[in-house]
Amino acid sequence: MAGRIDEEYQQLKAHTHQRVVDKLDEDGIEVAKSNRNRINDAITRAVHQHIAERRIPLSTQDLSQLARDMIDEVTGFGPLEPLLRDSRINDVLVNGPENVFVEISGVLQRAQARFVDDAHVVRVIRRILAPLGRRLDEASPMVDARLPDGSRVNAIIPPLALDGPSISIRKFNRHHLSAEELIRSGSMTEECLQVMINAVQSRRNILVSGGTGTGKTTMLNLISQYIPGNERILTIEDSAELVLNHQHVVRLETRPANTEGKGRISARELVVNALRMRPDRIILGEVRSSEIIELLQAMNTGHEGSMSTIHANGTRDALVRIETLLAVSGYEASEQAIGRLIGSALDMIIQLVRLPDGRRQVSEVVALTPTENEAYHLEYLYRSKEGVSA
Numbered sequence: 001m002a003g004r005i006d007e008e009y010q011q012l013k014a015h016t017h018q019r020v021v022d023k024l025d026e027d028g029i030e031v032a033k034s035n036r037n038r039i040n041d042a043i044t045r046a047v048h049q050h051i052a053e054r055r056i057p058l059s060t061q062d063l064s065q066l067a068r069d070m071i072d073e074v075t076g077f078g079p080l081e082p083l084l085r086d087s088r089i090n091d092v093l094v095n096g097p098e099n100v101f102v103e104i105s106g107v108l109q110r111a112q113a114r115f116v117d118d119a120h121v122v123r124v125i126r127r128i129l130a131p132l133g134r135r136l137d138e139a140s141p142m143v144d145a146r147l148p149d150g151s152r153v154n155a156i157i158p159p160l161a162l163d164g165p166s167i168s169i170r171k172f173n174r175h176h177l178s179a180e181e182l183i184r185s186g187s188m189t190e191e192c193l194q195v196m197i198n199a200v201q202s203r204r205n206i207l208v209s210g211g212t213g214t215g216k217t218t219m220l221n222l223i224s225q226y227i228p229g230n231e232r233i234l235t236i237e238d239s240a241e242l243v244l245n246h247q248h249v250v251r252l253e254t255r256p257a258n259t260e261g262k263g264r265i266s267a268r269e270l271v272v273n274a275l276r277m278r279p280d281r282i283i284l285g286e287v288r289s290s291e292i293i294e295l296l297q298a299m300n301t302g303h304e305g306s307m308s309t310i311h312a313n314g315t316r317d318a319l320v321r322i323e324t325l326l327a328v329s330g331y332e333a334s335e336q337a338i339g340r341l342i343g344s345a346l347d348m349i350i351q352l353v354r355l356p357d358g359r360r361q362v363s364e365v366v367a368l369t370p371t372e373n374e375a376y377h378l379e380y381l382y383r384s385k386e387g388v389s390a
């Protein structure tokens, strides 16, 4: 029964929306230019009028819910709005109109929200993209974008997405978790923190490794706070998430290709450029491609104390991933030379994991030291009790 009622409500929303849009039009109210309260009032009035005219039986509660939904629909990102406002939610995932999931405290769960149909999802995506001058259509069926508040958005539509248009949002959280919070929640120990602080202060080159959403960016941000305040820091990210309190920071952001497929500026180009900007340290949001070459070289040549993150499920995995990235980026050298490059450039890997109950944790902190016989020797400086890692 609940499904049918929900279906009815979706229908109600769809025709009320049309009516509200027409009414605003008639009254000459331009959403983009008008005062927020005025629009909200006008929408609420239009909703009440529509329901009264059509003699639709609705409880006061349902009526105000409908008015709120219409405000979100007309002035914001529709069904996504309440989820974006809810500060407990980190991720919002839309798999077609009827399947919306959210992540709260590390646990994925189904959300109440839903869209009317595929077209509705696409309309919301286009609304997100419009101010950015980006588009989504058959010619460019997938996009990365950012909401005004800094949240990261990826959208992909059929025929590439088989079950309807999909949206993945990682909400921007200006408040990065602090060391105290991570210790209190059991993500790491005081001892682990101290190991990391020492490494940062003695200018070790550090890679934070972990799977999707394990807290890599959070950790990178956290350890960056321990860089001495007088150093010149260059940050390079696909979309700026790091929040540093240093006085001497230059933030760079990569740029995707424009609608004609031109103008892309890669992380690799930015690392090269950053090296000409006299940085003391380079902080690269994530290594995922050929910028690995420049990053390792920078780490080796006077920019000690540089840091980045890498997507890997364990420290060994991270090392293999680096080798693979070097190989596919056309870095031609013997296996031995590649090992030596990694061994001399990289000093530490901080591995993050997500436990089955959703908690995130530093699983181990590993130091890499080159030796006479080996490219690098791994020494475990810290291991969590649960210490599960590949």
Ligand SMILES: Nc1ncnc2c1ncn2[C@@H]1O[C@H](COP(=O)(O)OP(=O)(O)OP(=O)(O)O)[C@@H](O)[C@H]1O
Binding pocket: 090, 106, 170, 173, 177, 182, 185, 187, 210, 211, 212, 213, 214, 215, 216, 217, 218, 219, 359, 360, 361
């Ligand atoms: N130790 C932690 N405990 C609880 N929540 C955390 C922890 N670390 C990070 N988070 C939260 O998890 C979400 C994802 O964190 P973050 O962006 O740092 O992960 P990530 O590994 O960089 O993700 P991605 O793979 O998408 O880049 C954020 O909302 C963050 O606040």
Ligand SMILES: [Mg+2]
Binding pocket: 216, 217, 218
């Ligand atoms: Mg990240």
